[in-house]
Amino acid sequence: TGASDPYCIVKIDDEAIIRTATVWKTLSPFWGEEYEVQLQPNFHSVSIYVMDEDALSRDDVIGKVCITRDMLAEHPKGYSGWVSLSEVDPDEEVQGEIHLRVEVQGKQGxxxxxxxxxxEARDLARKDRNGASDPFVRLRYNGKAQESTVVKKSCYPRWNETFKFELAEPAGEKLCVEVWDWDLVGRNDFLGKVVFSVPGLEAAGQEEGWFRLRPEKSKLKDDEAPGEGSTQSPAGAPTLLWLGHVCPLRPSRPGTCPHQDGQVHLVTLLDETTTAECRQEVAINLVKLFLGQGLVKEFLDLLFELELAKPCEPNTLFRSNSLASKSMESFLKVTGMPYLHAVLGPTITRVFEEKKYVELDPGKVEIKDVGCSGLHRVQTEGEVIEQGRQHLQSYLDELLDTMVRSAPACPPVIRAAFRRLSQRVGERFPQHQHTKFVAVTSFLCLRFFSPAIMTPKLFHLRDTHADARTSRTLLLLAK
Known part of the structure; x- marks a missing residue:
């Protein structure tokens, strides 16, 4: 199709802890999801994998971003920005730990x-189709190699095997302990390694503990401690890192950025440079972004301010497909769907179930659709229209009464946005106080309630589309 169905998996070290929603059929996904994660003091990195969901086969890995503990330490106020996705190398995707005891035996000379x-080892990567691995250990030192036995179908193997190498003089080589997945057909899969500095082992005498497996391409620096990668916890309480600290999205004011000539409104640039076709997608992404950061009221207020600064007439406010109009429309859909269902649901259900004939246009009245009002007498066109008007009035009275009584049930964030909109419009048109009510109803009715009445299936009010007669009734009711 030329697109993907991307989602993200977040891993702390080797443990997957978060899976985002899937964004279907796009190459420019937006998630806007925020999480709180408790990290252990000895964590190494946070990795974000971008995946392509596939219903018929294994999901594909599009790429990944790895943010190390050191990178986060260098940005105490948060880490934010665009980061290029790295290609995923199978030899780099390792996980798990291995329990080793390493020592130098004998005296100098x-x-x-x-x-x-x-x-033993634990939490090894699952490389085989049966959901496990067949791990074995290969030890390399001074040009020689030894291997352990293979433990079949286990990610938590136990070996308890000892290997000995004659120590070279001077002891400048490194001891490399590698874990592999044995395969009968094809090449063995790399599961990770631990590298020890032998001079460091001589000084320490013995090292024992659980050591974190490292990728194939990682290099042990000369000044690193032996067995670098140990997961033995240093002193200190667990640290709580908020994703907001890692990815802060709070500008000084929503939609602005510093510029050498002052403040430039990014939303103005977006409004002027985006086409009408893509403005809806831009609007929904911005609304979700600022909703997640708790700044949606400020964002919408900025849009109101910028829109009202343009030349406009009181009776045509927010009637265009501007970014302000599209953002407010998206905001209502994201935050107000339960409210919409509560208000419109009973009336929509009644229209679908009663299937009454409603037509007000004399040119479209069909007498055969209503039958006879009495014995041997067909209804006149006027009677059909009057009967339809009464049906429509009944639906409309019920709907308006529900809307008026629904004010306390309206979500507070929507009420706050409408309150600010009313204030802005009242300040802009002090001589036309009715205009602020027109502005509110243009969003609530024209852009929210009316589309849902005309196409209830698209707003999940019904499971199926309406037939021709019901569709006509809904259209007249929406008008």
Whole structure:
């Protein structure tokens, strides 16, 4: 189709903790989701994988972004910005830990041995189709290699095997402990490694513990401690990192950015440079973004201010497809759907169930659709129209009464937005106080209630589309 169905998976080190919603059929997805995550003091990185959902086969990995602990430490006020996706290398995608005991045996000047006991591993990557792996360990030192036995179908293998190498003089080589997934057909899969500095082992005498497996391409620096990657926890309480601290999206004022000549309104640029076709998508993304940051009222107020600064007539306010109109329309759909269902639901259900004939246009009246009002007498055109008018009036009275009584049930965030809109319009047109009511109803009725009445299925008020007669009734009711 030329598009993808992207979603994101967030991993802390090797543990997947978040999966976002899937955005269907797009190459420019927007999520606007925010999470709070409790991190252990010894965490290493936060990785975000962008995936392409596939209903018929395994989901594809589009790319990933890895934010290390050091990167976050360098940005105490938050980490924000566009980051290029990196291609995912299978040899880089490792997880899990291995329990090792490594020591140097013998005295200086005598024949000495480098001994490594491989005890067990945990949470290894699942490389086989059965949902597990067949892990074994390969140890390399001074040009020689030894391997452990293969443990079949396990991500938590136990070996308890000891391997010995004759220590080279001087002991400048590194000991590399690699974990592999054994495959009968094809090449073995890399599961991770731990690298030890032998001079460091000589100084320490012995190292034992759980060590985090590292990717194939990682390099151990000369000044790093032996067994770098250990997951033994340092002292200190757990740290709570808010995603808002990692990805802050709070500008000094929504929709503005610093410029050498002062403040430039980004929303003005968006309004002027986007086409009518894509403005709806821009609006919904901005609304979700500022809703997630708790700034949607300020964002909409800025749009009202900029829109009212343009030359406009009191009776045609917000009638165009401007960014302000589209954003307010999207805002109502995102925040007000339960309210809309409560207001319109009973009347829409009644119209669908009664299926009464309603027509007010004499040119469209069909007598055969209404039958006879009495024995041997067909209704006149005027009688049909009057009967339809009464039906329509009944629906309209019920709907308006429900709308008037629904004010307390209207979501507070919508009431606050309408209150600010009314104030802005009243300040702009002090001589036309009725205009502020026109502005509010133009959004609530023309852009929210009326479209839902005409096409209730699109607003999830009904499971199926209306037939021709019911559609005509709904159209007249919406008008």
């Amino acid at each position: 005598d024949r000495r041995l480098l001994c490594c006991t491989v005890l």
